[in-house]
Amino acid sequence: MNTVSPRALLVRGMxxxxxxxxxxxxxxxxxxxxxxxxAIAIEEAGEAAHDHAEAAPVSRALQAxxxxxxxxxxxxxxxxxxxxxxxxFALGRIGRFGPRATxxxxxxxxxxxxGLVPFLKYPANPPAVGxxxxxxxxxxxxxxxxxxxxxxxxxxxxxxxRLAPRLGNWNASVLASVAFVAAVxxxxxxxxAVNEVPEDxxxxxxxxFRLASLAIQAVVWTTFGLAFxxxxxxxxxxxxxxxxxVQPTS
Amino acid sequence: xxxxxxxxxAPVAVAPISLSALAPWAAFAAVVTLFLLYLVGVxxxxxxxxxxxxxxxxxxxxxxxxxxxxx
Numbered sequence: 001m002n003t004v005s006p007r008a009l010l011v012r013g014m015x016x017x018x019x020x021x022x023x024x025x026x027x028x029x030x031x032x033x034x035x036x037x038x039a040i041a042i043e044e045a046g047e048a049a050h051d052h053a054e055a056a057p058v059s060r061a062l063q064a065x066x067x068x069x070x071x072x073x074x075x076x077x078x079x080x081x082x083x084x085x086x087x088x089f090a091l092g093r094i095g096r097f098g099p100r101a102t103x104x105x106x107x108x109x110x111x112x113x114x115g116l117v118p119f120l121k122y123p124a125n126p127p128a129v130g131x132x133x134x135x136x137x138x139x140x141x142x143x144x145x146x147x148x149x150x151x152x153x154x155x156x157x158x159x160x161x162r163l164a165p166r167l168g169n170w171n172a173s174v175l176a177s178v179a180f181v182a183a184v185x186x187x188x189x190x191x192x193a194v195n196e197v198p199e200d201x202x203x204x205x206x207x208x209f210r211l212a213s214l215a216i217q218a219v220v221w222t223t224f225g226l227a228f229x230x231x232x233x234x235x236x237x238x239x240x241x242x243x244x245x246v247q248p249t250s
Numbered sequence: 251x252x253x254x255x256x257x258x259x260a261p262v263a264v265a266p267i268s269l270s271a272l273a274p275w276a277a278f279a280a281v282v283t284l285f286l287l288y289l290v291g292v293x294x295x296x297x298x299x300x301x302x303x304x305x306x307x308x309x310x311x312x313x314x315x316x317x318x319x320x321x
Contacts, residue, residue: 002265006275024316032315058307071290071312078286081279085272092266099264115317124317127310138319139296213315236264 002092004236010084012235016228017080021073023223024216028072031212033064035126038205043128046198072216080224083110087232094157095169099236100229107225109153115217117149118142121188124213126206130196138194148187156180291318 040060058067087106097105122142130138160176167175197206291313293299294306306313306321313320 002267004267006267006272010275010279028312028315033311036311036314056307057302057304058310063307063311067308068311068315071309071316074286074290075312075316078283078290081283085276085279088267088272088275089269092264096263102264119317122319124314125319126314127320130319130321132321135319135321136296139292142317142319209314213317216315217317 002236006085006088008235009088009232010081012231013080013084013087013228014077015080016224016231017076017078017083018073019076019227020080020220020224021076024076024220025069025072027216027219028068028212029064031215032209033068035205035209035212036064039126039128039209042201042205046128076220076224079110079114079220080228083107083224084228086110087228091236094161099233103229103232104225107221107228111217111221113149113153114146115221116214117153117184118145119210119214119217121145121191122194123210125197126209129198129201129206134194134196138196141191141194145187145191148191149184152180152183152187155183291316295320 037060083106086109087103090106091099091102094102094105122138122145156176156179159179160172163172163175166172288297289305290309293309294303295313296319310320
């Protein structure tokens, strides 16, 4: 068993997550804020704008800077902690991958399962899109989709590991991926659709907003994967099995 | 060549971390991180622990851009 402490990896995961949160903030501020502003302008131009306009407890300037920073940084730290735990479990259990490669695979897998798969069914929406009365239902469905995605991905992973001795790693991974895509497709088909985009809302704006949201996810997981891989490798190096001189270092 | 059965490029296997060592940290970190995500994504939206809408308004832009249903 590996003697590296989960605590050491958890701390490093949250640090890498903090860095990912900073990167997310920059992308959100540079790519996303103009889209949020444009959507709020449409919202306020529309009939009976809700609570943003009248006596907002937090000004737009604060929401777009300190507020956005708080959200993205806490989000990064939390995801970093969760990803570090997944890494602790995955290390040495998903094949012959070193710490950096495991960190990259875990990050890619989490981007897919908690980012992309839920996004394709219930994408991010700018202000002015979405009926406040259905927020509980939409949140429930969104969280349910994330849970389902994680569950199906875990199932696919177990399936792949089971098939590997018979079919080889490549074929087993392809088959498990096909099973995952088919299962996700079935979940998409069975879960209710949510489309509350107003009739006259600009299509280009919603596309750009969602693209910015997806870019944030991609940046969070890429930054985390690279930063945590670096930190984890250094934390684990002394505990790893000794390398032999004849083998090229990986 | 003592290792002729193993391709030269195969990385050395890394030992896994024992589950009993991981479990308490997993439980602790799951509570903390899920609470943080709840604060960022859900509080004073679909559910509320605190009165008012300051948390909601403070997290507003992040909530939209990170993909949570906001309002």
